[in-house]
Amino acid sequence: MAGSGFNTSILFKYPHGNHVLQAGACICFIQLTFVWMFEVIFSHIQEKVQLTKEEQALIKTFFTPKKLRKKQYLLQEGDVCRYLVFVEKGLLRSYNVDEKGVEHMIHFAWEGWWMSDTYSFLSAEASAYNIDAVEDAELLMINLQGFEEMLLKVPAMERYFRILFQNNIISKERRLISSITHSAEEKYTQLAAANPQMIQRIPQNMIASYLGLTPETLSRIRKKLSAGA
Amino acid sequence: MNYNNTVAILGACNSLGSQLAKSISSQHQLLLMDESQDELTRLCGTVTALNKNASVAVLQCSKSASWEADIIVITAATYALETLASKIQEVATRKIVIWLTDAPAKEGQLQALLPHSGVVTVMIAGTAAIVTGDDAAAKAVAEEMMQMCAYSIAYLNA
Numbered sequence: 001m002a003g004s005g006f007n008t009s010i011l012f013k014y015p016h017g018n019h020v021l022q023a024g025a026c027i028c029f030i031q032l033t034f035v036w037m038f039e040v041i042f043s044h045i046q047e048k049v050q051l052t053k054e055e056q057a058l059i060k061t062f063f064t065p066k067k068l069r070k071k072q073y074l075l076q077e078g079d080v081c082r083y084l085v086f087v088e089k090g091l092l093r094s095y096n097v098d099e100k101g102v103e104h105m106i107h108f109a110w111e112g113w114w115m116s117d118t119y120s121f122l123s124a125e126a127s128a129y130n131i132d133a134v135e136d137a138e139l140l141m142i143n144l145q146g147f148e149e150m151l152l153k154v155p156a157m158e159r160y161f162r163i164l165f166q167n168n169i170i171s172k173e174r175r176l177i178s179s180i181t182h183s184a185e186e187k188y189t190q191l192a193a194a195n196p197q198m199i200q201r202i203p204q205n206m207i208a209s210y211l212g213l214t215p216e217t218l219s220r221i222r223k224k225l226s227a228g229a
Numbered sequence: 230m231n232y233n234n235t236v237a238i239l240g241a242c243n244s245l246g247s248q249l250a251k252s253i254s255s256q257h258q259l260l261l262m263d264e265s266q267d268e269l270t271r272l273c274g275t276v277t278a279l280n281k282n283a284s285v286a287v288l289q290c291s292k293s294a295s296w297e298a299d300i301i302v303i304t305a306a307t308y309a310l311e312t313l314a315s316k317i318q319e320v321a322t323r324k325i326v327i328w329l330t331d332a333p334a335k336e337g338q339l340q341a342l343l344p345h346s347g348v349v350t351v352m353i354a355g356t357a358a359i360v361t362g363d364d365a366a367a368k369a370v371a372e373e374m375m376q377m378c379a380y381s382i383a384y385l386n387a
Contacts, residue, residue, distance in 0.1 A: 037319060061345045064323040067297040138296075146323065 037065055040088045041140055044112050048163050049156040059154060062146040068092075068133040074115075075131040081120035083141040087113050090137025091201060094129045095209070105210035108134070108202060114164065134202065179212060185221050187211045235260060237298035239291045239305065239313065242268040245329050245353065246304040250276050252378040254283035261287045262294040296320035300370060301346075302327045307334065314342035321346045325367040327374070329353070336361050336385070351375060361385045 038060060045051060051059070064083075068074060074092065075081050085092070092115045094106045106129060109115035120127035121144060142150065151158045178187055188211060192199050199207065208218040234257050240246045241261035250259055254276045261276075263269050269287040277283050288294045295301045295317040301324055305313050310328070322345040328334065331353045340348040340362065349362030349371045358375035360368055360382060372382050 061322060065296055065320045066299070067293070069297075143323075 037088065037138075038063075038140070040112055041086050044086075045157070045160050049160045051154070051156055055154050055156065059150060059157065062150045063140040063142050066139045066141055068137040068139060070133050070136050073130065073132045074139075075117060075120075075127055075129060077128060077130050078126050080124050081117040081127045081129075081131075082143050084114060084116045084118075084121060084147060085109075085131075086140045086142075087111055087115065088138045088140060090133060090139075091135040092131055092137060092139075093134050093202075093206065094131045096129055103206075103209060105206050108198060108206075108210070110197065110201065134206070184211070184213050184217055185224070187213070188218065188221050189225070234258060234300070235298045236300045236302060237262060237288075237294035238302045239263075239294060239317075240303065242272055243304055245331060246302070247272050247275075248378055249302060249304075249329065249374065250285075251279055253374055254280045254285065256377065257300075258284040259286070260294045260298055261285060262289065262291055264289065292316050292320055295324075298324065300325045300327070302329055302374075303339070304329050306330075307332065307338070310339060311342060314339065318343055323347070325349070325364070325370050327351055327367065327371045334361075353380065357381050357383050359383045359385050 087109050089111055091110045093108050096104045117127040117129045205215045208215045236257040237260040238246045238250055239262045241250055242263040261269055273285050273287050276285050321343055324346050326343055326346045326348045328339045328350045334350045334352050347364030347367040349367040351371050352359045358380035360371050375382055
């Protein structure tokens with residue numbers, strides 16, 4: 001897959017992944033009360049493929065549940081990325097730090113998204129990225145051995161991941177085109193339209209970095225847009 | 230210190246748990262779990278006094294501690310094992326679980342209760358730590374920890 005363009009981190013969007021946290025206050029409380037581990041991931045999977053109860057039970061045995069505290073690392077640059085990670089709750093970011101110590105955001109992942117450094121995960125080579133928690137997070141992690149075994153034993157999961165990888169390629173192409181053809185303002189407005197949750201949850205300096213802008217430029221754009229609204 | 234090396238010690242305030250906490254705090258992030266908040270606070274103070282760079286958190290819920298951990302150490306007595314395993318089973322999948330005991334332990338007892346975890350039993354006998362279990366990664370981790378506690382290692386089925 002490295003030759004197919006999966007040489008950086010992956011991020012797959014769950015279209016309805018934010019339903020638990022974005023619902024109205026009362027509904028939100030009721031939904032959160034009944035959220036159980038694997039609820040978000042199985043909703044995500046069953047948007048794309050159907051699973052039997054037996055397959056769901058089997059899939060559960062391949063994932064390691066893990067809680068991560070805010071600012072805690074999941075992966076540090078120079079280490080091998082051992083897991084594909086699904087976010088059941090919370091917010092992760094992947095980023096690179098340059099020689100001057102400046103952080104460059106690569107991806108964010110919240111409820112219903114996957115996060116990893118796919119190249120490092122598949123090749124067992126050192127990662128160039130850091131992944132840490134922007135908010136306290138509840139994760140489901142699968143290592144390469146478990147991943148391969150799961151795909152063999154549950155063929156529906158192979159189809160699921162093929163769909164995700166396809167979506168990921170499209171997403172990367174769109175981001176590349178946006179970065180080379182759109183103005184700073186266009187980049188921001190498109191991001192805000194496509195991912196309103198991102199604008200609400202993620203600190204502005206991280207969004208600026210993600211868009212390849214300085215925080216000052218992003219601040220000017222936001223002021224201009226709010227003045228024009 | 231490795232970033233993905235968080236160890237939960239369930240029953241951290243008994244002699245085996247506290248000895249382990251004090252011995253491995255330079256190499257692992259610690260989640261100390263026990264019933265008494267006062268004793269946990271005292272142990273946390275002792276560990277941080279011994280190692281000012283120690284990363285230690287205290288919890289009173291075995292499931293929360295196990296959920297957050299990469300490695301789970303249990304110091305419970307045999308009679309309490311089944312109840313404890315049922316509490317943590319859901320969050321211990323594919324994690325290393327070490328049962329640390331100073332009483333004779335039935336081989337495979339905890340592994341049967343946690344079938345999707347890598348379980349190893351460490352029985353302390355004098356200055357020796359007798360390690361049993363089928364999971365190679367769990368054995369390696371248990372051996373490293375016991376050496377940090379200055380025990381000599383013995384494998385029952387070696």
